[in-house]
Each structure stands twice: as C-alpha cells, then as structure tokens.
Amino acid sequence: MEYFLNQLVNGLCQGAIYALMAIGYSVIVGVVGMVTFAYGEIMMIGAFGAYYVFQFVGINLPIALLAAFASSFLLGIIVYKLCYERFFNAPRHISLLCTIGFSMLIKNLVQIVFGPETKPVLNIIDNRTFNIPLGGAISIDLKLLQIVVMILVVVLAVTLTLFFNRTRAGVALRAVSQNKDAAYLMGINVKRTAMLGNCIGCGFGGIAGILLAIYYYSISTTTWGGFSMKAFAASVLGGLVDLRMSALGGLCIGIVENLGITISSATFRDVFAFGFLIIMLVLRPQGFASKKGNRV
Amino acid sequence: MKKFVSLLLVMVLALSLTVLPVSVQGKGVIKLGGLAPLTGNYAEYGKGFQVGWQMAIDEINAGGGANGYMLEIDVKDTQGDTVVSSTMATAFAEDDDVLAILGDFTSGSCKANASIVDRYGIVQLSPTASAPDYAGMSPFCFSIMGRQDGEAPYLATYVLKKYLGVDKVAVIRVDSDWGLACFENFKAQADIEGLEVTEEKYKSDETDFSSIITKAKLGDPDVLVVMDQGAAVSAIFNAADAAGWDVKHVALGPGTSEQVVSQLMTPDNIIVTSPFFFDPENEELTKWKEEFTSKAGFEPTVHPACAYDTMYLIKTAIENIGDGKVTRDAIRAALQDLEMQGITGRIKFEPAGDIQRDYMICGVEGGEWLVLKGFDYVNE
Amino acid sequence: MSKVKELFNKYQVLAYIVLLALLCVVPFALPKAVYVRYACNILMYATLAGSLNIINGYSGQTCLGQAGFFAIGAYTMGALSTKFGISFWLLLPLAGILAAFVGFLVSLPTLKLKGIYLSIVTLGASEIIRIIAQTWTPVTGGAMGIKQIPYPEMFGLDTFRPKYYYFIFLFIGVIFLFVTKRVLQSRVGRAWISIREDEIAAKSLGVQTSFYKSLNFMYGAFWAGVVGCAYAPFVNYIEASQFSTDTGFNVLAMIVIGGQGTLIGPIVGSTIVTLLTESLRFLESWRYVIYAVLIIAMMWLRPQGIAGASRSILAGGKIKRKKQAAGAEGGATNG
Structure with missing residues (x-):
C-alpha cells in the first residue's frame, strides 16, 4: 500500500511537470493555431540554458529558472519566424514538416556543441525526504524536490491565468486564439501577438525542461522527442487549446505512467502515454474542453 | 631506328619499375x-x-x-x-x-x-x-x-558472498545481449550460493531510473548491483542516493572508469569487479x-x-x-x-576463441580507485 | 528539360529497357564494394520512401510512422525464417500482407481525424510496434533482436555479397513502380488524389473517402512491409532500435526533399539523402543539421519537393505570393 502511495506521489510530481509542459504547448497551439513537433527541443534549450547557469554561476535556482524561460523564449522567436509566420494560410502539413526539420536541426546542433553523453545534474535541491504519516501505520516519502516542483508549477499556472485575464497582452492573446480575423479587425497586431503567445508557451516549456533535468538528475540531448509526444498527448485532453484541461491531461499521464510502471516494468513507460493518447483520440478527439477554436 | 628502340626500352623499363613493388622499409x-x-x-x-x-x-x-x-x-x-x-x-x-x-x-x-x-x-x-x-x-x-561466465559468478561468490557477506541483492541491468549474459550467469551462481536476487531491467538509452529504484528498494536488499557500462551506472547510483536509499553499491561492467567516479554523488560507496588494474x-x-x-x-x-x-x-x-x-x-x-x-x-585462446581471466575487487577512496582484494583472494 | 521529356514519352518502352539495363550493370561497374552497398541502400530506401509517398503524397494524410510497417516486414522475415525456415520469396508477400493488415488497424482510428491528430496516431502506432518488438522476446528476440537471418536463395548466388543482393532490391523496386503506376492510374488512384486535394469536395462527389483512405494506408504499409522483409537478411541482424521514430523521420526527409506526389520524387529523395548520409558520414551530427536545413529550405522554397507534384495542394496553396501562375493554386490534376 505504501509502495503504491509512493508511486502515486511520484506520479503527481512528474504529472505536475507534464502539466506545465502541456500548458505551454496549449498556449502555442491555441494562439498560433499551428501544431509543433519541435516542443521537445525547445524544452531542451531551456534545460541547457539553466544547466549552463549552474556551471558558470553556481547553484542558483531562481536565476536558472529565469535563464530557462529566457532561452526557450528566444528560441521561440526563431521557431516562429521559420515555421509559422510564412505559413499562416498554407496547408497545415507544411508548417508541421518545417517544425520536424527544426527539431532535427536543434537536436543535432546541441549534440555537436554539448556532446552526446548524459551529464549529471546534481545537488540543485537538497536531498531531503520527509516522511509523512497518513494515519495507521502508513506513511509516504515526500522529497523536498517534489514539493518544490509542485509548488512551482502551481505558482506558474496561477501567474499565467492572471496574465491572460488581467493584462492587455493576455487578453489580446486570448482574442487571437479565438479568432484571428476578428482580433485583427479589433486592432490587434496579430502577428506580434501570435509570436508573443508562441514564446510564452516555449518559455514554459523551457522551465519544464530544467525541472525534468533536476528531477532525473541528468541532462542529455536525446530524450526530448518523447516529451514532445507527451505534451501533445496531454493537451489533447484539452482539445489542444484549453489550458486547464491540458494541465489535467498532464497530471493524468504522469500518474498513469508511474502506476503503470508499478505493475509492469519501466520499458513500457511510453506505451502508457501513447495508449492514453490513442484511447483519447478514439473516444473523444476534441478533448473535454469547452468549445474554442480548433483549426487543426 | 636505334634511337626509337632505345627510347622504347627505357619506357618499358620505367613502366616495369612502377609496377614492381617498391620495398623501401621491408615487405x-x-x-x-x-x-x-x-x-x-x-x-x-x-x-x-x-x-x-x-x-x-x-x-x-x-x-x-x-x-x-x-x-x-x-x-x-x-x-x-x-x-x-x-x-x-x-x-x-x-x-x-x-x-x-x-x-x-x-x-x-x-x-x-x-x-x-x-x-x-x-x-x-x-x-x-x-x-x-x-x-x-x-x-x-x-x-x-x-567471459561473463567467469566474471558474473565471481561477483556472486567472491564479492557478494565472501567479501561483503550479504544475502539479499537487487540487480538492475541493461537489457542487451551482454546484460542478459551477465545476469544469467550471475543468477546461476547466486542460486548456488543461496543469495536472494531481484531483477529490474531497462533499455540502454533510459535516463529515468526513479521508478526502477523505488521498485528495487521494495525488498530492502543489502546490496544494489548494477550491470552496465557508461553513464547509466552513475545515473542509477545517483538516483538511489537521491531517493535517500542507504545501500552498498556494486557494479559489474564499467571497470575502474574515471568517468563513472567523476559523476557519482557518493563515489566512496562503490565496488567493482575488474580483470585488471593499473597498479601504481x-x-x-x-x-x-x-x-x-x-x-x-x-x-x-x-x-x-x-x-x-x-x-x-x-x-x-x-x-x-x-x-x-x-x-x-x-x-x-x-x-x-x-x-x-x-x-x-x-x-x-581457448578452442572457442576467447580467454578465461581472473578478477579482482576494486573500490574508491578519496576519489581514486584502489584494489581492495587482488587475484589471490580466490585462494584465501 | 521538356525536350528530354518529349523524347522520353515517345520512346518510353525503349527508354525503360535502356534504364533497366544500365541499372543492372551498376553493381559490376562500381570500383569499390562499399559503393555497391550504397547503391543497395538507395534502391531499398527508394521503395520505402515510395511507400510513404503513397500515403503522404497521394492521399494527403501525413503519416509519420512508416518505421512501424517497415518493422513488421523485417520481423516477419526475421522470426519466421529463423524459427521455421520459411523461404524468403514466400515471406516477401506475406510480410507485405501482415504490414497491410496492421496498416488497416492503424487507419481505423485515423479515419475521423485530420492533420496533426492523424500524424500523432501514426507516430504512436509506430512507437507501440517498436516497443512490442523490444519486449516480446520469444518472438522478436526482445532487446537482443534476431541474429543470423538466412540469406535468400537466388539461383545459387552468394547473396550475402552486396552486388548480388542489389538485384533483389532492384526487383522489388521495379515491381513496386510498375504496380503503383497502374494503381495510380486507376479509379483507386484518382480517388486518392481527389481526397488529397479536397476531401469534402470528394465526398460530395460520391467518393467513399473512408474506404479509400484506409485502402491507401494498407497499400503504403504493404510495400513498407515488403521492403522490411528484404532489409532483414541484408543487415542480417534486426533489433527494435533500428525502427525508431528517427528512422521514420529519415524516410520522411527523403520524400520532403525529393518530392511528394510523383513516382520519381522518392527515388530522387532516396538518392540525395543516402548519398549525403554515406559521403558525409565523417561529419556525424552535422549530416542531420544539413538534412534539417534542407527540409526547412524545401518548405520555404518548394514545398512539394524537388521532383514533386507541382500542380497540387502539396505545393503549398495559398502561401503569400505576389504574382502566381494559376497552376499552383491547389488545383487538382495529375501528380
């Protein structure tokens, strides 16, 4: 029972990171209106941005998070210019193929600079585990790391919601995600707003990236494609564009994965995420969101 | 006519020189x-x-x-x-x-x-x-x-049973030809020695070991054995440390690798088998x-x-x-x-084309590898 | 260029025979044995890319999971030949049929989906196939894979030598082109193209889009399976990681660069990408950087690929342009 609960906690923490990932992804798809295959690599750049902060500045989590957000944000500008701006009115498969090319580009460039080996990411957060009794003889282990991650995700999600609802820019983003032409008619600079939305989504991905590196105690260049898939899978639950449902999707995938590993073995980890995705797509491809724009 | 013939002769000679192997330094x-x-x-x-x-x-x-x-x-x-x-x-x-x-x-x-x-x-x-x-x-x-039917049984008998004196072992190994060969030979000997063994495997490019560690920790084993080479070895042991798991680390595969030592959180905790050591x-x-x-x-x-x-x-x-x-x-x-x-x-070489080697036990002290037990340990 | 085309059309049969004869001479004319292996790879990937082109280039469904069907073909050959000694030539069509069946299964959830959803499902299916291959040890050898796959019997020749195996790939390639050309010119092919250009219009004209889309997947998967079956003895050792999403993207790169929607596009793509892969091997990761740049450049400059169908939706439709000839505006004509 304890083992099961501990895996549940693992799942919640990992799910929180996936939720962050999914939120970022949904912002991109919602605002830009185009799907990306390069999300994993964007997360990777954020993770590496923070990694190099650790190398050169030292163990400073807030600065690293900022660096992660900034690196991915900047990369988002490049992605936007290369893969989205030109193809707003083109058949969707073209921008899709462009992002596939872009993801290949970034992945291999980073491999050249950084090397293909996995490097360790240690001692960012103290290795403390709290043993929390839950009544009876049952207690669960909660790591300090997990607490930090979950709090961070909640804070970021709340910040984003406030941004979308209370600021001019945020409202503009929502307008663009609902209907580009109407937003244009309302005087919103659609291109710049779409770019901003893309970059914010990328920034969130970057933070999710460094959180994953910290959580797994290692950083490499090859594992990020899988996360791209998971971000997509999670946001499918939200019809790709609804933030809350996407976050929930991320949480679900995290839990399902970790519990699934309990029953079988770690090699099947991706099967659970894909299985969840395919079942979702078969049962309800539009997700559980309230109806918004769904131009894919 | 004579000139022509001699020119021809010279050309033929020159050609033949280029065709013949030129042995400057031997054969x-x-x-x-x-x-x-x-x-x-x-x-x-x-x-x-x-x-x-x-x-x-x-x-x-x-x-x-x-x-x-x-x-x-x-x-x-x-x-x-x-x-x-x-x-x-x-x-x-x-x-x-x-x-x-x-x-x-x-x-x-x-x-x-x-x-x-x-x-x-x-x-x-x-x-x-x-x-x-x-x-x-x-x-x-x-x-x-x-061969792994030499090294893996050595691990069971001399490292685990004799040197560390333990009974319960958790093995985490890479899922490959080599990993399978290691584990099968190890398990066969471990059964003879009366060791209790659990096994977890992972694919060779795996990076997330936290769930495997949680599973391996379940039976509360005395030793964690990792069978692999390269970065995964340190990644697994680090994940174990991060989970707050206080257990002895033993590895079969990396040998006395510098890279592994430099990436471990607790390098002094590790023991490896190695057929060889650079004795100072x-x-x-x-x-x-x-x-x-x-x-x-x-x-x-x-x-x-x-x-x-x-x-x-x-x-x-x-x-x-x-x-x-x-x-x-x-x-x-x-x-x-x-x-x-x-x-x-x-x-x-044995008739099959490989050789049998002897093994020793190596550990780390102050970030440097040293021999804990040499080749003679099998005779003690 | 059009002069050549004119000449070609006039003497088509003769041209094909000459081309075939030249191709047959290639493996004996190449100076180094390793070049012959490159030639084998080019032929093999030409057919594999061709099979993906059927799906992506002719029905407009963007499939990203060709590696999965490829794997099914390879493992069929690997498992059945090593365990039961079944002959390669019997397994060729069998592998294709099995892959087609899986193609059918994959197509089912995609029928109601479009665009990215469809692509993701194909990717997911490909990954699931790979993971099954990696874990179903009794059949696929698990992480250890299948080794020592028997070479095909062909007139008593040493087929383990690339210069003889070349003819197996040539044979498959020629049959693929021949059959596919017939299929494309038939009612089925026209249905596919109509779906690609405008699915709703096609439906309104009475085309049973679901049936044809499914058929399209099955046909593309069939040929991927056949190539997979030929691949297995050629590399003599198959194992799950050879069929990853990267493999799928490699094949995708070939048709993106070489051209979608035409029969010659995949051949061009396969040649370019394979030659780049082999000659730039010393560049390691820079190779992939070059592909990536090529893919992006293609999307910017010529979305249908070098030899792709220019008069189709693959060429980009309404990307902003000042002046544009009427032909490129998503009109439906032959590919």
Missing part, C-alpha cells in the same frame, strides 16, 4: 580494419580503443614492424550501432587488402558481425566482447576480455597509463589496454606465420595457437 604494409564506437553511448571506450591501437602500432612500426611488415589500421566509427558496425564490417571484408578486423566494443555488434566474418573468412578480434556465446559463433571470432607500484603499467592519458585526455580502464593487446596479438600472429604468406586464414590459424604476455596479462 610492405598490412592493412587492418578497426571497428569502434567513437560517438554515442560508448564513445569513451571507442576513443580508448583508437588511442590504444595507435599506441601499439606506433611502437610496433618503430621497432621494425611485424616480421618486417608495417601495420596500418583504418578505424571506422560504429556509433555504438549494430547495423553501422555490420556495414563497416562488410566493407572491410569486401576489401581484399584488409587482412583482419579489430573490434567492435559491444557483444551485440560482435555477434551480429559473426556471420559476416565467417562467410568472408576474416578474423574479428574484439578487445571487449564478453558474452560467452560470442567466440563460438565462428572460428574467426576472437575476444580477450574474459608496477612501473611498466604506470608508464603505459601516463602515455595513454596524455594521448587520450582521460585515464584508461582495462578496455583500451585490451585494445592495445589485440594489436600486439596480431603482430605476434604475423610473426608466427614466419616465412609463409600472410593471408586472412593464416592470421586466424596463428592467432588460435599463440600465447602472449600482454599488459593485461597472459593471453592464450
């Missing part, structure tokens, strides 16, 4: 093919091969070559990928000038190449393939690493180690030392052929019968 060059993972997961070991081979070739050629022949090796990057390895092996095999292949690093690649080298009739001498069923696949398959007391070994380190930029494990020895094995084989023609078959036959003292120890 010519023998080409060897080299397979090594210069990029990818096992890049550290592949580069080690390259440096080890080059060191040996430079020494051999400076000393007059192998029975007068200069040696030359063309090293191809197999990227740790079996298909690339097979493609390179086929390319070497199709090239009639290549008389033997040295490499590859992983048992899986070597086994996959076995049918290729067998059909073409060219030796594949691997410094490090240790799956017990590899060398028997063809008379042309050789390896000098030692031994002058010859220390000199070799220093030379390797200056050429490679990192310190050697047993693997590049084996590569170095394979080059000397080829030299010895060529010398043993004597005055006969050096062909692929001749090299194979000479290799099978020879006996040599390499820097990794005495090498004499």
